Amino acid sequence: MSGAPPLCLTVAGSDSGGGAGIQADLKTMLALGVHGMSVVTAVTAQNSLGVRGVWELPAEAVTAQYRAVVDDIGVRAVKTGMLSSAVLVETVAALLATTDAPAVVDPVGVSKHGDALLAASALEAVRKELLPRATVATPNLDEVAQLTGVSVHDEDGMRRAADAVLGYGPQWALIKGGHLAAHGGEAVDLLTDGTEERWLRAPRYDNRHTHGTGCTLASAIAAGLAQGLTVPESVTAAKEYVTGAIAAGFALGGGIGPVDHAWRRR
Ligand SMILES: Nc1ncnc2c1ncn2[C@@H]1O[C@H](COP(=O)(O)OP(=O)(O)OP(=O)(O)O)[C@@H](O)[C@H]1O
Numbered sequence: 001m002s003g004a005p006p007l008c009l010t011v012a013g014s015d016s017g018g019g020a021g022i023q024a025d026l027k028t029m030l031a032l033g034v035h036g037m038s039v040v041t042a043v044t045a046q047n048s049l050g051v052r053g054v055w056e057l058p059a060e061a062v063t064a065q066y067r068a069v070v071d072d073i074g075v076r077a078v079k080t081g082m083l084s085s086a087v088l089v090e091t092v093a094a095l096l097a098t099t100d101a102p103a104v105v106d107p108v109g110v111s112k113h114g115d116a117l118l119a120a121s122a123l124e125a126v127r128k129e130l131l132p133r134a135t136v137a138t139p140n141l142d143e144v145a146q147l148t149g150v151s152v153h154d155e156d157g158m159r160r161a162a163d164a165v166l167g168y169g170p171q172w173a174l175i176k177g178g179h180l181a182a183h184g185g186e187a188v189d190l191l192t193d194g195t196e197e198r199w200l201r202a203p204r205y206d207n208r209h210t211h212g213t214g215c216t217l218a219s220a221i222a223a224g225l226a227q228g229l230t231v232p233e234s235v236t237a238a239k240e241y242v243t244g245a246i247a248a249g250f251a252l253g254g255g256i257g258p259v260d261h262a263w264r265r266r
């Protein structure tokens with residue numbers, strides 16, 4: 001009998017299409033060698049064409065799942081994704097406060113198709129209650145604009161965005177430049193804790209099948225933290241993993257296909 005792998009928990013929404021959300025998180029965790037566990041916050045009826053419906057779970061169901069996992073099994077790192085409403089943001093922030101494990105907060109706002117995954121009324125709770133609990137916050141440029149009002153067009157803008165996000169209290173901000181208009185053929189992200197600044201640069205793939213990039217990156221960071229890596233080490237390894245997954249993203253259905261979580265095994 002061998003020992004258990006490092007324990008990693010995702011608190012996020014279900015994507016029936018299997019490319020993003022809880023499904024992306026658990027696949028990423030498996031691929032990276034940690035034991036993935038899940039707290040479902042909402043169920044989405046979703047495919048390559050968009051989100052057809054969202055059913056949020058009651059706060060008690062979220063709390064019960066979280067407590068069931070943490071009180072018995074334990075966790076080494078937590079990732080949060082789609083939280084849907086102010087009530088669930090507040091519930092999850094309060095739960096994180098009871099857990100002594102690093103938290104990767106992906107402040108999911110909208111899907112790749114522009115479908116809302118977070119109520120506008122929840123933004124203030126994300127700023128005031130969730131971001132202060134984050135070891136690493138991983139907003140994309142749209143989420144940065146929504147949360148801080150900073151609109152980013154270049155690398156200098158990414159610096160201003162990171163400062164604004166850090167102002168809400170996470171230890172580290174990872175500003176994802178995936179949405180930055182073609183940037184010398186690179187996909188550039190900025191990681192900073194306000195003292196050190198690390199630019200992560202990878203080739204930009206001209207592949208439309210990018211469903212799940214953000215979820216995959218955040219879960220991969222959490223997997224690294226669960227394995228005892230530092231934040232910069234986890235983010236560097238996660239960037240390499242998501243870049244490979246995007247390069248291997250495949251067509252599925254009639255719209256945007258998923259990244260390939262199993263790319264290293266093919
Ligand atoms: N075409 C691409 N080629 C390579 N890397 C990319 C590409 N698009 C995004 N990335 C990288 O993927 C990671 C996720 O960034 P992105 O901005 O796409 O997240 P996101 O918008 O939160 O994703 P999602 O739409 O799944 O929520 C970042 O490291 C980003 O630089």
Ligand SMILES: Cc1ncc(CO)c(N)n1
Pocket residue numbers: 012013014015020021022044046081082108110111112117212214215
């Ligand atoms: C459930 C879920 N979480 C996150 C995303 C982010 O793209 C998505 N599309 N669906």
